[in-house]
Amino acid sequence: METTKRMMLFPFMAQGHLIPFLQLAQLIERRNGYSITLINTPSNIRNLRSYLPTSSSVHLSSLPFNPSDHGLPPGHESMDSLPFHLLFPLYKATESLRPAFTRFVSDALSLDPTSPLCIIADPYLGWTVDVAEELGVFHAFFVTGSERSTAIYHSLWTLWPLQWSHSDELALPNRPNVRLHRSQVTKLLLYGDDNNPIFVFFCRQIAHFCKSDGVIVNTAEEFERSGVEFLKEESGGMPVWAVGPLLRVPSTPSSDDTHIGWLAGHPPDSVLYVSFGSMNTISASQMVELAMGLEASGTAFMWVIRPPSGFDFKGGFREEWLPEGFEERMREQNRGVLIHGWAPQMEILSHGSTGAFLSHCGWNSVLESLCNGVPIIGWPIAGEQFYNSMMMVEEIGVCVEIARGNGNESVVCREDVERIVRSVMMGGEGEEMRRKAREVGEVLRAAVGEGGASVRAMDDFLRTALPTMAGKD
Ligand code: UDX
Numbered sequence: 001m002e003t004t005k006r007m008m009l010f011p012f013m014a015q016g017h018l019i020p021f022l023q024l025a026q027l028i029e030r031r032n033g034y035s036i037t038l039i040n041t042p043s044n045i046r047n048l049r050s051y052l053p054t055s056s057s058v059h060l061s062s063l064p065f066n067p068s069d070h071g072l073p074p075g076h077e078s079m080d081s082l083p084f085h086l087l088f089p090l091y092k093a094t095e096s097l098r099p100a101f102t103r104f105v106s107d108a109l110s111l112d113p114t115s116p117l118c119i120i121a122d123p124y125l126g127w128t129v130d131v132a133e134e135l136g137v138f139h140a141f142f143v144t145g146s147e148r149s150t151a152i153y154h155s156l157w158t159l160w161p162l163q164w165s166h167s168d169e170l171a172l173p174n175r176p177n178v179r180l181h182r183s184q185v186t187k188l189l190l191y192g193d194d195n196n197p198i199f200v201f202f203c204r205q206i207a208h209f210c211k212s213d214g215v216i217v218n219t220a221e222e223f224e225r226s227g228v229e230f231l232k233e234e235s236g237g238m239p240v241w242a243v244g245p246l247l248r249v250p251s252t253p254s255s256d257d258t259h260i261g262w263l264a265g266h267p268p269d270s271v272l273y274v275s276f277g278s279m280n281t282i283s284a285s286q287m288v289e290l291a292m293g294l295e296a297s298g299t300a301f302m303w304v305i306r307p308p309s310g311f312d313f314k315g316g317f318r319e320e321w322l323p324e325g326f327e328e329r330m331r332e333q334n335r336g337v338l339i340h341g342w343a344p345q346m347e348i349l350s351h352g353s354t355g356a357f358l359s360h361c362g363w364n365s366v367l368e369s370l371c372n373g374v375p376i377i378g379w380p381i382a383g384e385q386f387y388n389s390m391m392m393v394e395e396i397g398v399c400v401e402i403a404r405g406n407g408n409e410s411v412v413c414r415e416d417v418e419r420i421v422r423s424v425m426m427g428g429e430g431e432e433m434r435r436k437a438r439e440v441g442e443v444l445r446a447a448v449g450e451g452g453a454s455v456r457a458m459d460d461f462l463r464t465a466l467p468t469m470a471g472k473d
Contacts, residue, residue, distance in 0.1 A: 005466050006117040008105060009038045009142070012124035013090065014079035015278035016362050018044060020144045020218050022051055023246035024120070025058045027458065035115075039104065041065035041077040041097075051248070063100040070096065080279040083312055091201045094125055102131050109135060118465045120216065126208025133211075138465045140241075141209065142216045145363040147227025147242065149387035150217070151234040152178060156189055157206040158234075175230065183404050184386035210236040216461060218244035218363065220447030220454050223440065226395070241461040243454045245367040245444050250346040259302065260347055262337055266300050269355035269434065272377075272425055273348050275304035277362040280381040282406045284308040284321055291326050293417020294336065299425045301336045302354075304343040309406045349374055355434070356424045358402070361388040370398065373441040375433035377424055379403045398437045400424060 007028055011021035018040070025036045035057075038048065042062040049060060067076055070093035076082055082090055109117060118138040121128035132139030143150050155172050156162065164170055168182040182190065192199030215235055221228055221242045231240050263271055272294070276282065282290065287308050294301050307315050317340050319327070330336035345365070348354055349372045357369045358377040366388050369376055376399040378389035392399030402420050403412045424430035447454040 012122035126205035149384035292414035297421040373438035
């Protein structure tokens with residue numbers, strides 16, 4: 001009789017990481033013979049349950065975790081639920097999970113020593129490599145970003161301190177054709193140092209990255225041809241498996257869903273969807289310029305809006321953050337909808353009325369947009385989003401960048417918003433981008449279809465990980 005093979009998945013505590021990990025768990029579940037456990041803290045596990053069909057065999061297990069022991073408010077166990085000043089306590093708290101995680105895996109091994117086991121963890125939980133080593137099991141990181149962006153991001157951390165030319169540019173020594181501007185580098189790399197605890201936390205994770213047995217990436221090889229080799233080099237020759245895109249299947253729209261109902265009242269490709277992901281927002285002054293530019297553009301839009309930077313991200317929204325009477329005017333003219341809180345993004349992007357996505361270029365958003373043939377207006381804010389946007393503009397041709405960053409460093413003016421939105425929504429440039437986005441969407445979908453490259457990569461990962469686990473000591 002064949003033994004059950006066990007997969008333990010451990011994402012970082014942020015929506016942009018939890019969601020693709022759950023997709024990965026479900027992808028492995030579709031192959032017979034695997035027992036899959038997704039591990040996290042209690043409140044994240046409770047939230048994930050609602051995303052998982054009741055028929056699923058994926059186990060959701062929580063490690064003991066008390067937010068108040070780490071200076072976090074009760075129930076606040078995820079990046080997107082915390083104000084900026086509480087991010088470090090959360091990062092630090094993830095390291096405190098090591099003993100409980102080690103016990104969890106080691107108990108599973110003692111309970112059934114004959115079934116092989118593999119850990120798939122988030123690169124933000126670098127210490128899981130040491131746990132795998134200690135317990136003699138296979139370890140892989142699952143990168144929720146793209147190959148190319150992860151490689152650039154990794155490369156910058158290993159190059160730190162960064163040397164800028166007089167024009168504030170930098171070329172990567174091992175990829176001279178990758179030229180970055182200062183405005184494309186996350187603040188932590190620009191201003192952080194050994195006295196900054198978040199900076200030191202990330203240095204620790206980067207140091208662990210190359211110690212894993214391999215990297216799984218949420219991308220497709222045909223889509224990111226230049227990324228695979230780059231990431232392999234950056235990770236010191238580790239195997240890289242591109243198994244994506246891993247996407248949530250949109251639920252069937254119901255007639256009482258107000259957002260979908262609103263979209264249905266608009267012509268095909270006519271609505272601009274605006275969202276900055278699960279944990280980013282823009283500044284108050286940028287918000288006003290964006291609103292004025294959207295209004296002047298004459299385009300219909302659906303905007304997922306959160307309080308501006310510096311205010312409680314999940315707090316109440318104040319009218320004063322927008323031009324006077326903006327929301328009411330847009331509603332009366334049936335021109336625009338503001339969604340305060342969480343939007344059904346996959347359902348919106350897969351709706352025929354959605355014509356473009358003004359996005360912070362988080363990797364999940366990029367994939368969700370392209371799989372639905374929707375071009376992007378890029379406004380990257382942090383981390384590797386700058387390189388996602390750059391790749392979409394320079395290599396794939398499905399994006400035009402409107403701004404960068406969420407503070408004073410990125411001046412956004414209403415005239416530019418109006419001009420770019422008009423050209424993407426109403427001009428020839430937008431048509432060409434939409435055509436390319438549809439083409440790329442087909443490539444992405446084919447990669448995860450029968451016999452696709454991502455399916456083969458997943459097979460290869462499973463073949464590599466499992467026999468190795470059994471023999472590893
Ligand atoms: C972050 C990074 O930006 C991203 O590049 C990285 O790979 C993962 O962590 P985030 O900033 O949240 O993620 O953006 P994104 O990658 O786009 O993920 C957000 C996810 O939340 C998407 O799946 C999106 O569909 C979903 N979402 C977000 C909603 O369903 N509704 C919302 O209102 C906002």
